[in-house]
Amino acid sequence: SAFVENTRKLKIGDPLDKDTDIGPLVREGQVSLLEGQIKNAVSMGAKVELEGGRVEGNGYYFSPVVLSNASLDMQVMKEETFGPVAPIISVENESEALDVANATEFGLGASIWSSDKEKASLLACQVQSGVVGVNGLFKPEADLPFGGVKKSGIGRELSRFGFYEFMNIRSTVLF
Structure with missing residues (x-):
């Protein structure tokens, strides 16, 4: 697929480059x-579409892995991953896609890919x-709030909203 081929082309290396x-x-x-x-997912029926993994050498580099035939009961779908692993669950329609996306206990980040930006924007509001x-x-930027929902945390960092998270605002009233 185009997703696998584009993922295969990603360059792994020094983050300062x-x-x-x-x-x-x-x-x-x-x-x-x-x-x-990944091992758990494969043992439960996931198919490896792009075999990446540990990159030997200095540092903790990990090349991307793409898994198809993933299911919600796999660890890769139930736990936070924080690495280049893409489990794919096939769905029949947008409603089912939202159900799958929202079935997790976590909620830090999501992405929606579509040629119909208006429809994707409406779906984004429901994730x-x-x-x-x-x-x-x-990608976090200083002027945009960043943070999760559910077990991915509460509150925000960055932007003016993040600034307020680190303030202890007090009201003083004189009578």
Whole structure:
């Protein structure tokens, strides 16, 4: 598929290099977590469409993995991943897609991809997530609030909304 081929072309490397698409994971434990989630998914019937994984060498690099035939009972769908693993669940319609997207206990980020931006924008309003990208992935910026919902957290950082999270505002009333 075009998704798999485009994912295959992503450059893994130094995050300070402007041509890098995927930098390292935060720690060894995260690499092991992803490996376990992938192993669990495959044992439960997921099909590996793009076989990536641990990249040997310095750093905790992990090349992208694409899994088809994923299901909601797999660890990769029930746990936060924080790595380049794309589990794909096929659905019949938009309503089912929203049900799948909102079935998780987490809600940090989501993305909707469509040639119909108006329809995608309407769907984005129904996704239970702190941030949603339409036809792209959200990258935190200083002027946009960032944070999750459900078990992905409460509150926001960045933007004026994030600034208020770190303030203790008090009212003083003189009579």
